[in-house]
Amino acid sequence: MLRPEGLPPVQYEVTPLQGGYDQITSAYNLTPGALRDCINFACRSQGGYYRIPGYERIDGQPAPSDAEFIVLDVTMNPGESLPPVGAFGTFGNIEGVVCYVDPLGLYIAITKAAVVEEEN
Structure with a gap:
């Protein structure tokens, strides 16, 4: 890659994700x-972090995961x-x-699918 004259070289610093x-x-x-604030991440016991699944609402309505x-x-x-x-639509x-x-x-x-009967 060409570098314009006079610019210093790019320096990289690796930061391991650990510290809790x-x-x-x-x-x-x-x-x-170290984590200061996060959403849906947890600490691994061996060090590092991993993404955890999100939360499902519990408000008296049907759970989204139960939808067919x-x-x-x-x-x-x-x-x-x-x-x-x-959007509501008809597909065939x-x-x-x-x-x-x-x-x-x-x-x-x-979801909320229904079969449309043909009219004769």
């Missing part, structure tokens, strides 16, 4: 790599867009609320 969760020590006195959903492969016509998450003979849209547009997931 410390809310008592002053930020100026914390050892490098159907994954549908989709083929969209050119210029046609996928419905956004939260199935209707429901879109709860996930694949970033590549290959499939969607719907």
